[in-house]
Amino acid sequence: MPTPVIGVGPASAYRRRMIRLDQLSKVYGTAPDAVTVLDRLDLAVDTGRVFAVVGPSGAGKSTLAQCVTLLEKPTSGRVVVNGDDLTALGAQDLRVARRRIGTIFQQDGLFSRRTAADNVALPLQYLGVTKAETRARVAELLDRVGLADKAKHYPHQLSGGQRQRVGIARALALRPSVLLSDEATSGLDPDSTASIVRLLRELRDDLGLSILFITHEMDTVLQVADSVARLDHGRIVEQGELTALLRDPDSALGAQLRPERLALPATAGDRVWSVAYAGDVPGDWVLRLATRLDAPVALLGASVEQIDGAAIGRATLGIPQTVDEAGVDAALRELGLAVRGAAIPASAAAASAAADDAAAAASDIRDSDDLPELIGARP
């Protein structure tokens, strides 16, 4: 039985949590030069879910990953995985507990002098599994990740995507219930990333794995995650279901996940409207809107994607200023579209294009550190 945790709800809800981080802090150095990398962070990953953690570099993502397996010892707080409080375990018990967490590393972490098969065999070798059993399990794992024919290849003979597949096979060797992925797809080309993501989701479904997916790549999050949390300055600043965040026009994280594409400039006399929707919106809503308003509706920019089965769309529209603003607003809402921000008259829209560029740059959190320079460079 897991030990009761203060502030946790009913036992059933507790058991569904595969990973729980309670008030986790990590401080490097000693006062007054101490650097707080993780600041009383709370996070929970439910069983069988892919939970992505995003954040700019320096937000504490790597430290978070290493604290989950206690490769880095947290300064305070608790790490509860599968009911075990890892922070309370001794060295021996910790080794046992770590075997239930498979870790996929950035740049695969394959040993260069071992073949793919020997790399996958590592955790089994550490555990002391017999040679025959090891061989059978390794063959099964390599087959699972689609690399049965590459068993005897050395890492340098494999592509980045293949190496990461070997890394995944190794992480699965001891049948863990939790996968921890620390920037596993960073540095891979889009095709390899997509195939790794597909594999992870298959594994999640087949093996009921809970996956903590740490990354700085927003595109990958859209492909892989059920839930997303944004880490900044060592704290979770926003989190939620991926679809809910994308649907929410006011969500900063949702906006970051879907970087705004530049829209066409509106014709003079038009007013620019930004709308977002998810799910129940008729496919021909632009036409319907024009009919309802009895006015031309110019589509200046739009994107529609399917995320986790739901259609998620965004659009920028140009509608003549002569049409009543409140009427447009009502018509849009009636169609199931959420209006983002205020409608901007075309002349002002052109003037604010520069500001929009800056905002678009800001919304891509990878570049957020460069933002002051970006603005400063503008004439």
Add this chain to the structure above:
Amino acid sequence: MSLHSSNLVPLPDIPALVFPALGDTLIMVGVTMAIVVVVGIPLGAIVHNLGPDGLFPHRVGHQVLSWVISVGRSLPFLVLMASIIPFTRLLTGTNIGIPAAVVPMSIAGIAFFTRIVENSLRSVPRDYAKVAIASGASTFQAIVTAQLAEAVPSIIGGLTINTIAMIEYSAIAGTIGAGGIGYVAVTYGYQRFDHAVMIATIVILIATVAATQLLGDRVARALTPASRDRRRSARAARVPVAA
């Protein structure tokens, strides 16, 4: 000149003088290197892992051990050899001959090799040890599989350098009557101006060192999968040209 010529070794006798001496040198260096490897590898691994990037960092422990090794490294071999004569006699019961030479050579060699192993381990990506620990390895397993095993080619390279240094030390040890090629060079070539013997010893020393280096390079390359491949593909690429 005639005074010296009477003492010169006749040319046909030179092989009989030089080759047994080479045998003595090889025994001296071989025994020393065996001791050096057995002691130096664990010691080097301990020093590395006591350091800031290690698996069990310990500032004081690291500094103390590091200081002891530096002392061993900083004494010129001749001084080290002379200063530990009481210790050598305690261990071997003698202060001349091969056994007496092996003791100071091992001490100097261990200090040298420990640094080489430490340096080799430092060049292994730190993440490998993390991978091992996260995969359920004990500290010992992590050191063996993630650090030493990955550093093997680099350690072999260091071992080659170390062996060559020991051949040089064996010549110095020769001056205290340890025998070996260095002893022949000093007593015949240097003290008796027997240029023929001197040249013979020089040739043999150069050949021995060159052979050691070649062997070391070959082994290191054979144990590095990436460079082994390059050779193979280079050879494969040559074949069609020849055909």
